[in-house]
Amino acid sequence: MTQSTFTPRVFSGIQPSGGLHLGNYLGAIKRFVTMQDEVAQSIYCMVDLHAITVWQDPKDLQHNTRELAAGFIASGISPEKSILINQSQVPEHAQLGWIFNCVARMGWMQRMTQFKDKAGKNAQNVSLGLFGYPALMAADILVYHATHVPVGDDQKQHLELTRDIATKFNHDYGVDFFPITEPVIEGAATRVMSLRDGDKKMSKSDPSDASRINMTDDADTIAKKIRKAKTDADALPSEAKGLEGRPEARNLVNIYAALADISVDQVLADVGGKNFGAFKPMLSDLAVAKLSPISGEMARLMSDPAEIDRILAKGAQQAREITVPILQKTYDIVGMVRPAV
Numbered sequence: 265m266t267q268s269t270f271t272p273r274v275f276s277g278i279q280p281s282g283g284l285h286l287g288n289y290l291g292a293i294k295r296f297v298t299m300q301d302e303v304a305q306s307i308y309c310m311v312d313l314h315a316i317t318v319w320q321d322p323k324d325l326q327h328n329t330r331e332l333a334a335g336f337i338a339s340g341i342s343p344e345k346s347i348l349i350n351q352s353q354v355p356e357h358a359q360l361g362w363i364f365n366c367v368a369r370m371g372w373m374q375r376m377t378q379f380k381d382k383a384g385k386n387a388q389n390v391s392l393g394l395f396g397y398p399a400l401m402a403a404d405i406l407v408y409h410a411t412h413v414p415v416g417d418d419q420k421q422h423l424e425l426t427r428d429i430a431t432k433f434n435h436d437y438g439v440d441f442f443p444i445t446e447p448v449i450e451g452a453a454t455r456v457m458s459l460r461d462g463d464k465k466m467s468k469s470d471p472s473d474a475s476r477i478n479m480t481d482d483a484d485t486i487a488k489k490i491r492k493a494k495t496d497a498d499a500l501p502s503e504a505k506g507l508e509g510r511p512e513a514r515n516l517v518n519i520y521a522a523l524a525d526i527s528v529d530q531v532l533a534d535v536g537g538k539n540f541g542a543f544k545p546m547l548s549d550l551a552v553a554k555l556s557p558i559s560g561e562m563a564r565l566m567s568d569p570a571e572i573d574r575i576l577a578k579g580a581q582q583a584r585e586i587t588v589p590i591l592q593k594t595y596d597i598v599g600m601v602r603p604a605v
């Protein structure tokens with residue numbers, strides 16, 4: 265099956281488990297904003313059903329879902345241009361997720377590195393949902409027949425699994441029904457690293473708050489975290505090749521490039537030869553200039569949660585215009601009896 269048989273449609277999601285950080289912004293949300301103008305339809309989702317694969321306090325989950333919606337909108341995702349939803353308001357995600365639980369193979373799921381990382385030595389005691397997580401993720405995407413999925417680098421394996429599920433479904437039922445989705449993993453910041461360790465991904469689960477910049481951090485906190493970010497003793501190189509073997513330097517340069525919307529080569533043409541004492545204040549000024557308006561707008565939007573709820577309710581209605589017919593057709597293909605229409 266060729267991609268061209270499907271209308272380009274973008275879908276992506278983020279877990280509302282709190283602590284939206286610079287990695288989420290540069291690796292995902294910033295790309296969501298540009299992509300909403302590049303295709304006719306884009307759907308962005310707070311994946312609350314995914315979030316509860318690990319324990320979430322119900323009050324926190326509600327707060328974090330609204331805060332993530334505020335983060336999307338404050339970053340430039342327009343509810344007029346994109347469909348903005350929380351996953352649980354569109355039941356077809358979970359319904360198609362069940363069908364995909366019956367398509368995906370145990371062996372495929374057991375290979376998922378994110379499950380292995382999250383379960384760690386505790387694999388017997390994690391939820392069944394955490395294991396099945398990638399099948400629901402495939403359903404999120406395919407229940408829209410989405411063709412393009414912007415994500416950070418850590419989601420690559422899950423998107424390969426999505427393609428495997430679509431291929432197996434199409435093959436088993438002898439149809440060309442689900443598209444073979446393209447991951448969109450692009451830009452200088454597809455993998456933003458910890459500010460404390462350039463070999464570790466920036467993550468909300470890192471116990472050190474100094475390892476990440478949160479989207480709700482104020483200007484002083486951002487400046488302090490960048491000032492304290494781990495670096496090496498050398499000056500910055502003038503070409504990207506000179507960043508090899510220097511993970512912390514590479515990370516800060518990548519962050520600068522992504523925030524400024526320029527290439528790493530352009531950054532280094534400017535700052536090559538400078539030491540970190542000179543570069544860090546430049547990075548910190550840029551980060552504050554780009555992020556402060558977003559955190560300010562998030563706080564403003566959060567002062568009217570009812571408006572956020574209205575946006576999500578409208579998004580769910582628009583989403584279901586797409587998902588209901590796709591799920592019905594899937595049920596027909598699988599052989600589920602339903603009332604004649």
Ligand code: TYM
Nearest residue numbers: 276277278279287288291292311401415416454455456466
């Ligand atoms: P989540 O919530 O862990 O992360 C949301 C997005 O942020 C990206 N990201 C990063 N990018 C660069 N550097 C980092 N340090 C960094 N940390 C996180 C992630 O790659 C992701 O794009 N499984 C997904 C949520 C999901 C989803 C989907 C995504 C559920 N269904 C369908 C796409 C399509 C997740 O846990 O993302």
